[in-house]
Amino acid sequence: MxxxxxxxxxxxxxxxxxxxxxxxxxxxxxxxxxxxxxxxxxxxxxxxxxxxxxxxxxxxxxxxxxxxxxxHSPAEQQNVLAQVELQLKQLSEFESIASESE
Missing domain, CATH: 1.10.260.40 (lambda repressor-like DNA-binding domains)
Incomplete structure (x- = not known):
């Protein structure tokens, strides 16, 4: 699909x-x-x-x-969600740090 x-x-x-x-x-x-x-x-x-x-x-x-x-298969879906959650946290932290240094 x-x-x-x-x-x-x-x-x-x-x-x-x-x-x-x-x-x-x-x-x-x-x-x-x-x-x-x-x-x-x-x-x-x-x-x-x-x-x-x-x-x-x-x-x-x-x-x-x-x-x-x-x-993704149901088994893979949890891994995808965990990966997205981690990436969003990392990017959010990066944005916070970047905006403080401006």
Whole structure:
């Protein structure tokens, strides 16, 4: 599966988990656009991911992470999440140090 298809599947999973019909997202996107995303026909912008995630009541990183996790086995998913958590901590610490030295 492509990343675009994985994102579409992740969006569909979150939307169904939250029990939100596609029509309920029309305030941020048309139902046709949401359907195209879910079928992996289109790729959203970061702004659109943010809007859709807010409408679904999840963090945008959740949608993106779930899209990437779909290409890994359940056993590998924990390793991927641990790697991302470590990298985010390291980068956050680096940004703190870098901003103090400016």
């Amino acid at each position: 492509t990343l675009r298809e994985n994102f579409g599947g992740a969006l569909r999973t979150v939307r169904r988990f939250r029990r939100v019909p596609q029509e309920a997202l029309e305030l941020v996107s048309s139902r046709t656009y949401v359907s195209s995303l879910e079928r992996g026909l289109k790729s959203p912008t970061l702004d659109k991911i943010d809007s859709i995630a807010k409408a679904l009541g999840v963090h945008p990183v959740t949608l993106v992470a779930l899209a990437y996790l779909r290409s």
